[in-house]
Amino acid sequence: MNRMRQIFAQPAARFWIILFAATWLLSKYSWDLYKALDARWIIKYPAAARLPLEDKISAFMQWLVEDASLGLFSFRDLTRFIASLIEGPYDFARSLLIEGFSVGLGNEAVEIAPSLSWIAIIVTLVAMGHYARDWRLAGLMGGCFLYLAVFGQWDSAMVTLASVLIAVPIGAIGGLMLGILAYRSPLFEAIIRPVLDLMQTVPVFAYLVPILFLFGFGPVAALVATIIYAMPPMVRVTIMALRNVPSEINDVGVMIGCTKHQLMWKVIVPSASPMLMVGVNQVIMLTLNMVIIASMIGAGGLGFDVLTALRRLDIGGGIEAGVAIVVMAIALDRLSQAFATRVAADHLVDPDLNLAKRHPWTTTVLVVAIGTFLLAQVLPGIQSYPDVATLSTGTFWSDVMAYINVNYFDTFEAVKTAFLSYLLLPVKRFFTGIPWAWGIFAMTLIGWRVGGLGLSIMTGLFTAFIAASGLWDKAMVTVYLCGVSVLVASAIGIPMGILAAQNDRANRVVNSLIDTLQTLPSFVYLIPVVMLFRVGDFSAMIAVVLYALAPAVRYAAHGIRNVDPQLIEAGLVSGCTPRQLLWRIKLPMALPELLLGLNQTIMLALSMLVITALVGTRDLGQQVYIALTKADSGLGIVAGLSVAFIAIIADRILSASAKRAKQRLGLTE
Structure with a gap:
């Protein structure tokens, strides 16, 4: 009892206890209050006072797509131009990794060059792993992508990898440029910070709706959504990385006569590169996180396989595709982390050596790519992993889930019921x-108590927006x-x-x-x-x-x-x-x-x-x-x-x- 009196004697504790008690009472008896006063507005926000935002936004989007003009061209022309800038590199990446290069459309298309063989792609990734760190990482890269081939996930994985190869450079370079601009201009940083907050807090599904409206259904729209989702961390990391560069390094650059451009690109950015690579790592992981969601608007690949399996409740297929995404995510995550910590001085080579010895892995990749291309003319299994050699874990996972459900159903249901009930x-x-009016008042009060007048106004307005x-x-x-x-x-x-x-x-x-x-x-x-x-x-x-x-x-x-x-x-x-x-x-x-x-x-x-x-x-x-x-x-x-x-x-x-x-x-x- 004395302890409770001590707690209640503290102003902060008294505030929170009283606020919670009042909210609990209103929550518990709000329906009784509504019936007693015959005031429906206590429970439901009045329909006549609602903000007509949905119809206005939909009408604006319709106007933007169909009628908006920017002078020399329409807004639709602008979105088509952006789509073409993304579609060209994306088609090239898909052709290089999985589809091959062809001319013509539909049934009249004629293949002029095949894609890289699965062996050449694996060797390339092994080479990157060894170049970035050591044989251990090289083995991990080779093992992860060999798993994708052996377990029948290669084609979908290459479609996903093509998306990553396009989205990551655009997201990383765009984030770097915006971060540099924010680093140089406090005004631009003040403008972009709330935009970044919204980009990172607005649900990813919400991105897809206007993007679907603007770019249509297909991989380009999915890539645009992925880039928007993955770019904000790169901007924030860039600002932080550039500010963390020691002032002595800046001073040295100024003393030796660097221009602003030279100081940025030859001194500051190279000095901040380890932390910048952390941002690139975040872009890669967020891109992979987005591939399933983006499959809803036409991305294809492993994400589409997972989504399809979820819709069909295909346990084995869903887990197989999900594990494939995890395997790819682990490989690319470790590779980007290795590049982030790579020290160039540890990889110096003798300039007197010939080109092949100076760049052994590049030479190896070229030899393997050309060799597999030639061998594939005789042995098709060299070009594409043979279907007869693929394995499947789908049945295994389905059996595991069935066994668990049969033998532990009652236990899971008991746990579920306990959580639901208590x-x-x-x-x-x-x-x-909680009545909406009290919710607005309570959040305004909490904002004032915790952060003062500014936070109080913000929390009150945001809560009122939700209610309205x-x-x-x-x-x-x-x-x-x-x-x-x-x-x-x-x-x-x-x-x-x-x-x-x-x-x-x-x-x-x-x-x-x-x-x-x-x-x-x-x-x-x-x-x-x-x-x-x-x-x-x-x-x-x-x-x-x-x-x-x-x-x-x-x-x-x-x-x-x-x-x-x-x-x-x-x-x-x-x-x-x-x-x-x-x-x-x-x-x-x-x-x-x-x-x-x-x-x-x-x-x-x-x-x-x-x-x-x-x-x-x-x-x-x-x-x-x-x-x-x-x-x-x-x-x-x-x-x-x-x-x-x-x-x-x-x-x-x-x-x-x-x-x-x-x-x-x-x-x-």
């Missing part, structure tokens, strides 16, 4: 019962699912991070697990979850928890490791047990990092929630998916903006809380 449904009733758009109910389902998923992810991830920070063996195991989870594209999580738990909120929660677990672990471990050793030493001297040391020193001092980890967990959870609309959720993600299936750009953009506003509100509130925690603990930014 966690999911009570939380859902709480959030879906007629999406309050869907938004509350989104908040409920995200909240529960983040709670479970934090309950699992933070202890894992603490354990990893304090035990080297556990750190190695946890890091391996988290690296694997971060490499998996988001759609891959849905396959086993749907097979084991069917569709619904519980399945969505499991998929979101798996996808969003990584930042909770990493930030917790980072926060615990960065606690000042002197504070730990002081705790030991004063006689603290390991438990007291953790709860009274390490965790309080790591609170800012834990809040930042919570922030990132929420961001990932929201991005995954939109994808879980495919497994039966009834939230904003479902609205975005419905908009995609109907090509309704107005609904898609409004629902996408609502998700983005929820993400931005969470981001700003948690960032402000982390800042306050650091100030309270006396930590510098």
Whole structure:
């Protein structure tokens, strides 16, 4: 009792307790209040006062595509020009990797040159792995792509690889240019930062609706969506990398007479290249993460195979295609990381050697490409991996899932029922019962309490936008699912991070697990979850928890490791047990990092929630998916903006809380 009085005596604690109690009471009795006062507006936002944004956006998009003129050319001409710039390199990449080069159309097409053989492509990737690091990476590259050939995923994998080969350079170079411009111009950075926030928080499905409208159905539209999705991290990493270049290096460049152009491209960018390659790695991983989603508007490849398997509930085929994406993601992730840490000085060659000896791998690749081309005229299996030699794990995975469902169905159902009864449904009733007017007021109050007047106005306006758009109910389902998923992810991830920070063996195991989870594209999580738990909120929660677990672990471990050793030493001297040391020193001092980890967990959870609309959720993600299936750009953009506003509100509130925690603990930014 004394402890409760102490807690309630604190102004901050009193604020949160009173706010939660008031919200709980209104949520529980909102329907009774509505019936007593006969005031429907308490529950439902008045239809007459809704913002007519959906129809206006749809009409604007229609005008943009059909009637908009930019003087010498129409907007449709502009989109066709952009599409042609992307389509040419993409067709070349597909021809080089899988289709071969031909002239003519349809039945009249005549092949003039075959694609690279599967052997030549594997040797090329082995060469890149050895060039970037060592034989170990070369073996990994060869093994991963040989797996794709042996298990019958080669053709689809090459279509996906062609998309990656086009999207990654455009995303990386475009992000680099925008980052350099933002580095040079504070005004441009101030303009582009909220744009980047929207690009990273608007659900990927929402990208697809206007892009489908502008570019039509097909691989070009899918590539445009992929580039938009993958570019923002490169911009942010570029700005950070350029600012982290030591001022001494800049000074040396100025002293030797470099122009601004020379200083940037010959001094600053090369000095920042290791961190810039980290950005390229992020572009690669986000591109692979997008391939399944982009298959909805014509990307094809492995993503289309996964999507088709999900729609047909083809367990074996879905897992096979999903594993193929994972294998490719692991290979490309390790290769890009190797290039990021590669030191050119370690790869110097004697300039007196002949060309072949100076560039042995290039020579080897050319010899193999020409040799396999010639041999393929006699042995077709040299050009394309022979079908009779392919293996399939589809039946195995189907049998495994069938065995699990038959023998452990009751256990899974019991776990599912327990979660639904004691966690999911009570939380859902709480959030879906919150009246929209009180929700706006409460969020405005929270913004003021945490970050002052500016944050208060922003949270209030964003929350009001969601209500005025007629999406309050869907938004509350989104908040409920995200909240529960983040709670479970934090309950699992933070202890894992603490354990990893304090035990080297556990750190190695946890890091391996988290690296694997971060490499998996988001759609891959849905396959086993749907097979084991069917569709619904519980399945969505499991998929979101798996996808969003990584930042909770990493930030917790980072926060615990960065606690000042002197504070730990002081705790030991004063006689603290390991438990007291953790709860009274390490965790309080790591609170800012834990809040930042919570922030990132929420961001990932929201991005995954939109994808879980495919497994039966009834939230904003479902609205975005419905908009995609109907090509309704107005609904898609409004629902996408609502998700983005929820993400931005969470981001700003948690960032402000982390800042306050650091100030309270006396930590510098």
